[in-house]
Amino acid sequence: MFCNILIVSSLLAVVHAQQVGTFQPENHPPVTWQRCTSKDNCTTNQRSIALDANWRWLHQTGSYSNCYSGNTWDTSYCNTNIDCAQRCALEGADYQNTYGISTSGSQVRLNYVTDHANGRNVGSRVYMMESDTHYEIYKLLNQEFTFTVDVSELPCGLNGALYLVAMDVDGGIANGTSNSAGARYGTGYCDAQCPRDVKFIKGLANIEGWQLSPNNSMSGAGNHGSCCAELDIWESNSMAQVLTAHPCDTPTNTMCTGDACGGPHSSNRDAGPCDPNGCDFNPYRVGNASFYGPPNKILDSSLPFTVVTQFITNDGTSNGTLTEIRRFYVQRGITDAQPSASLNGLSGNTINSEFCIAENTLFQGPDNFARHGGLAKVSEAMAQGMVLVMSIWDDWFTHMLWLDSAFPPQEDAKKPGVGRGECSRLSGDPQQLQTSNPNAYVAFSDIKVGPINSTFNNESVQTWPASINPGILVVLQLP
Ligand SMILES: *[C@@H]1O[C@H](CO)[C@@H](O)[C@H](O)[C@H]1NC(C)=O
Ligand SMILES: *[C@@H]1O[C@H](CO)[C@@H](O)[C@H](O)[C@H]1NC(C)=O
Ligand SMILES: *[C@@H]1O[C@H](CO)[C@@H](O)[C@H](O)[C@H]1NC(C)=O
Numbered sequence: 001m002f003c004n005i006l007i008v009s010s011l012l013a014v015v016h017a018q019q020v021g022t023f024q025p026e027n028h029p030p031v032t033w034q035r036c037t038s039k040d041n042c043t044t045n046q047r048s049i050a051l052d053a054n055w056r057w058l059h060q061t062g063s064y065s066n067c068y069s070g071n072t073w074d075t076s077y078c079n080t081n082i083d084c085a086q087r088c089a090l091e092g093a094d095y096q097n098t099y100g101i102s103t104s105g106s107q108v109r110l111n112y113v114t115d116h117a118n119g120r121n122v123g124s125r126v127y128m129m130e131s132d133t134h135y136e137i138y139k140l141l142n143q144e145f146t147f148t149v150d151v152s153e154l155p156c157g158l159n160g161a162l163y164l165v166a167m168d169v170d171g172g173i174a175n176g177t178s179n180s181a182g183a184r185y186g187t188g189y190c191d192a193q194c195p196r197d198v199k200f201i202k203g204l205a206n207i208e209g210w211q212l213s214p215n216n217s218m219s220g221a222g223n224h225g226s227c228c229a230e231l232d233i234w235e236s237n238s239m240a241q242v243l244t245a246h247p248c249d250t251p252t253n254t255m256c257t258g259d260a261c262g263g264p265h266s267s268n269r270d271a272g273p274c275d276p277n278g279c280d281f282n283p284y285r286v287g288n289a290s291f292y293g294p295p296n297k298i299l300d301s302s303l304p305f306t307v308v309t310q311f312i313t314n315d316g317t318s319n320g321t322l323t324e325i326r327r328f329y330v331q332r333g334i335t336d337a338q339p340s341a342s343l344n345g346l347s348g349n350t351i352n353s354e355f356c357i358a359e360n361t362l363f364q365g366p367d368n369f370a371r372h373g374g375l376a377k378v379s380e381a382m383a384q385g386m387v388l389v390m391s392i393w394d395d396w397f398t399h400m401l402w403l404d405s406a407f408p409p410q411e412d413a414k415k416p417g418v419g420r421g422e423c424s425r426l427s428g429d430p431q432q433l434q435t436s437n438p439n440a441y442v443a444f445s446d447i448k449v450g451p452i453n454s455t456f457n458n459e460s461v462q463t464w465p466a467s468i469n470p471g472i473l474v475v476l477q478l479p
C-alpha cells in the first residue's frame with residue numbers, strides 16, 4: 001500500500017504483545033476458499049481468519065493492566081524491546097463485537113467503525129489461516145486469483161484492500177525467542193512501506209524510540225520497521241481502484257532501523273530496502289475516467305463484481321519468472337478485460353516491465369521499482385509463497401488522495417499520473433469519515449485459485465473500446 005497506516009483500535013488497551021493472554025478465548029472465524037483445477041472443478045478449503053496483533057489488547061502478563069493504551073506504551077512496566085516482548089501479552093479477540101469482523105460461508109466482512117463496551121475500534125486487518133497456528137501460503141506463479149468484492153459502501157478516503165505480503169508463515173515464532181503468540185494472534189506483519197507502527201517485529205517489541213503520530217491519536221511509530229515484498233491485488237473504494245506490485249531487495253520479512261526504513265515514517269520515503277510506491281495500474285490514472293465507479297460506469301462499483309488477476313510467467317510454468325500481471329472483471333455475467341492505458345507514452349492493459357518503465361518515465365517517478373529488482377524480485381517472493389491479507393483502513397497521512405483524488409496535492413491535476421480518481425482533494429480526512437461514514441464496510445467472498453482461465457468465464461471477453469453493452473443499458477434504465 002502507498003501508506004499503510006495502522007488504524008489502531010482505541011480500546012482502553014489496544015494492543016499487541018508477544019506472550020499470550022488468557023482472558024478472552026481466541027476463536028478464528030471460519031471461512032472457505034476454493035482451489036480449482038479447471039472450470040467447474042473446484043475443491044473447497046475450510047479455513048479461518050486471524051486478526052492482526054496490532055489491534056489486540058496488549059496487557060501485562062497475568063494482569064488486566066495495559067502494556068499499551070491509545071498510542072502509548074506504559075514505560076513504567078517495561079521499557080526495552082526485549083523486556084516488553086517478554087512481559088506483555090496479546091489477548092484473544094471478540095471479532096464481531098469489538099472489531100466489526102464477521103464471516104459467512106466464503107465471505108469476510110470488515111466494518112469501518114465499531115463502538116463497543118470499552119470504546120471504539122477503527123478498521124481492521126485479517127489474515128487467511130491454513131491452521132490455527134499457521135498462515136495460508138499462496139503460490140500464485142502461473143496461476144490466477146479470483147474473488148468477489150462489495151465496495152458499494154466505501155466512500156472517498158477509505159480503502160478496502162486484498163493483498164499478499166511475504167510474512168513468515170508462523171508469524172515469526174521461529175525467529176524470535178520472545179514470540180510465543182505467533183500467527184494465531186496475528187503477529188509478523190510486514191509490507192513494502194516497512195511500517196514502523198508495528199508493535200512487535202521479529203520477536204522484539206518496538207517501544208524503543210516510539211513516537212506518537214502527529215496526526216493520529218491512536219497510532220505511533222517506533223525505531224524499527226517491518227519490511228517485505230507486497231503484491232496489492234486490490235486496493236479500492238467505490239471511486240477508485242488500483243493493482244500494485246512492490247518489490248524488496250530481500251523479499252522475506254526483514255527488520256529495518258530508523259530513517260533507513262524509508263516509507264511514510266522516515267525522513268526520506270525512498271531510502272528503504274523496498275519500493276513503497278510500486279508499479280501500479282489504476283484505470284483512471286492511466287487515462288480511463290469512464291471505466292470504474294458508481295453507477296454510470298462500465299464496472300459499476302455500486303454492485304458486487306468479481307476480480308480476476310493472472311500471474312503469467314516467462315515459461316508458462318510455476319517454475320518460471322513473473323513477466324506479466326493480467327486483470328479481468330466479471331459483473332452481471334459479462335467479462336471485461338482491464339481497459340488499456342491511453343496516455344501519450346503509456347499503453348497496454350497489463351503490468352509488465354515495459355509498462356512499469358514507461359509509467360515511471362511518464363509520471364516522473366523515483367524509479368524505485370527497477371532499483372529494487374522489479375517484477376523479478378516480486379516473482380521471488382511469489383515463488384516462496386505469500387500470506388493473504390484483507391483490510392479496511394483510513395489514511396491520516398495523505399487522506400487516501402493517492403488512491404482516489406489528485407496527488408501530490410500541490411501538483412496540477414492534469415499532469416500525467418497526478419489524477420487518480422474523482423474524489424475531491426478535500427476528502428478523506430479520517431476524523432470526518434469516522435463521523436460521516438461509520439457504517440462503511442468492505443466484503444470479500446468466493447476466493448478461488450487455479451490455473452490460468454480456470455476460475456471465470458474467459459469466453460467472449462469485452463475489450464475496450466467496445467460497442468455499447470446491452471446488459472449495462474438494461475440495468476441503468478431501471479428506476
Ligand atoms: C477435478 O480435480 C481433481 C483434483 O482436485 C482431479 O483429480 C479430477 O480428475 C478433476 N476432474 C475433472 C473432471 O477434471
Ligand atoms: C524465520 O523463520 C522462518 C520460518 O517461519 C524461516 O523460514 C526463516 O529462515 C527464519 N529466518 C531467520 C533469520 O531465522
Ligand atoms: C518445477 O521444477 C521442479 C524441480 O526441477 C520439477 O520437479 C517440477 O516438475 C517443475 N514444475 C513445473 C510445473 O514445471
Ligand SMILES: *[C@@H]1O[C@H](CO)[C@@H](O)[C@H](O)[C@H]1NC(C)=O
Binds near residue numbers: 399
Ligand atoms: C500530519 O502531520 C504532519 C506533521 O504535523 C503534517 O506535516 C502533515 O501535513 C499532516 N498530514 C495530514 C494529512 O494532516
Ligand SMILES: *[C@@H]1O[C@H](CO)[C@@H](O)[C@H](O)[C@H]1NC(C)=O
Binds near residue numbers: 452458459461
Ligand atoms: C485465457 O483466456 C484468454 C481469453 O479470455 C486468452 O486470451 C488466453 O490465451 C487464455 N490463456 C490460456 C493460458 O489459456
Ligand SMILES: *[C@@H]1O[C@H](CO)[C@@H](O)[C@H](O)[C@H]1NC(C)=O
Binds near residue numbers: 453458459460
Ligand atoms: C479460455 O481458456 C481456456 C483454458 O485456458 C482456453 O482453452 C480457451 O482458448 C480460452 N478461450 C478463449 C476465448 O481464449
Ligand SMILES: *[C@@H]1O[C@H](CO)[C@@H](O)[C@H](O)[C@H]1NC(C)=O
Binds near residue numbers: 298
Ligand atoms: C475507457 O473505457 C471505456 C469502456 O471501458 C471506453 O469506451 C473508452 O473509450 C475508454 N476511454 C479511453 C480514454 O480510453
